[in-house]
Structure formats: structure tokens, C-alpha cells
Amino acid sequence: MNTTPVMQLRPARPADVDAIATIWRTGWIDGHAGHVPSALADHRSESDLARLAAARVDDTTVAVVEGEVVGFVTVHDDELEQVYVAGPARGTGVVSALLHAGERAVARHHRSAWLAVVAGNVRARRCYERHGWRDAGAFTYAADTGAGSFAVPAHRYVKTVAGASR
Numbered sequence: 021m022n023t024t025p026v027m028q029l030r031p032a033r034p035a036d037v038d039a040i041a042t043i044w045r046t047g048w049i050d051g052h053a054g055h056v057p058s059a060l061a062d063h064r065s066e067s068d069l070a071r072l073a074a075a076r077v078d079d080t081t082v083a084v085v086e087g088e089v090v091g092f093v094t095v096h097d098d099e100l101e102q103v104y105v106a107g108p109a110r111g112t113g114v115v116s117a118l119l120h121a122g123e124r125a126v127a128r129h130h131r132s133a134w135l136a137v138v139a140g141n142v143r144a145r146r147c148y149e150r151h152g153w154r155d156a157g158a159f160t161y162a163a164d165t166g167a168g169s170f171a172v173p174a175h176r177y178v179k180t181v182a183g184a185s186r
Contacts, residue, residue, distance in 0.1 A: 029121050
């Protein structure tokens with residue numbers, strides 16, 4: 021008898037926005053606190069992230085376990101723009117499934133994908149490297165907020181995605 025909960029991926033729905041915002045907020049604090057301009061943190065409240073998530077729900081895939089959203093990936097053009105997994109679901113294969121879903125989405129129109137990782141977020145950088153992403157170097161990422169954008173020191177990670185068609 022298998023007692024391991026089954027994870028499913030599906031397109032995000034408007035009803036998922038609150039769960040996405042909660043996961044995003046917690047994960048954002050874990051990976052960004054102390055590594056980004058302090059003023060940016062003022063614009064990363066759960067309500068601000070819910071606003072952003074609602075605007076991008078059509079570009080988001082969620083991972084669901086036992087009816088609960090446990091992670092998400094948002095794809096914009098050739099960028100895996102957001103990838104977050106709830107703390108209890110880390111290390112369970114959720115991030116692998118979400119990365120593959122994002123890579124497949126990008127591969128429909130592009131030969132390679134990219135994502136930005138805050139320079140100080142060593143845990144995420146190691147995770148991406150384990151999944152075949154390559155650090156293409158430091159750059160400044162423009163983090164958008166309702167009040168404009170903030171310059172964030174980051175690294176650009178890239179990966180050739182299989183099945184790309186042009």
C-alpha cells in the first residue's frame with residue numbers, strides 16, 4: 021500500500037491566488053532577506069504578492085498535494101519568473117516537477133530558458149545547478165512592484181530546453 025501523497029501539476033486558478041501569495045511570501049523571505057534592498061521588502065507583503073499572482077495566474081502552474089497548493093512556477097516568455105515551494109514540500113520532488121513544467125512551457129517557443137536568482141540565495145542556486153541550470157553570471161534584476169522597480173543583485177541561470185521549436 022502506497023502512503024506517499026500524490027503530487028499533481030495543473031494550471032493555476034484565481035482561487036489559488038491566496039495560497040500562491042502565502043508560499044511566495046514565505047519563500048521570498050527565506051531566500052531574499054538580507055540579500056536585496058531593504059526598501060524592496062516593503063513591497064513584498066502577502067497582499068502585494070497576491071496582486072502580482074492574480075495578474076499572472078494564466079502564466080502559472082501549481083503543484084497540488086492532497087488538495088493543497090504546495091508550490092508554483094510562473095513563466096513569462098523565456099523566463100521562469102517565479103519558482104517557489106512551501107517549506108514542508110521541499111525535498112519531495114515538487115521543485116523538480118515545477119522546473120520541468122516551466123522548461124516545457126518555454127520550450128514551446130524558445131531554445132533556452134533563464135531565471136534570476138538573488139546573489140545571496142545559495143540554497144536556490146545549488147538547487148538550480150543540481151537540475152542542470154548553469155550560472156551565466158551576475159547581473160542586476162529589475163524587481164517590479166506597484167511602486168516601480170528595484171535593482172536587485174542577481175545571477176542569471178540558463179538552460180537549453182529540449183523540444184524547442186522555431
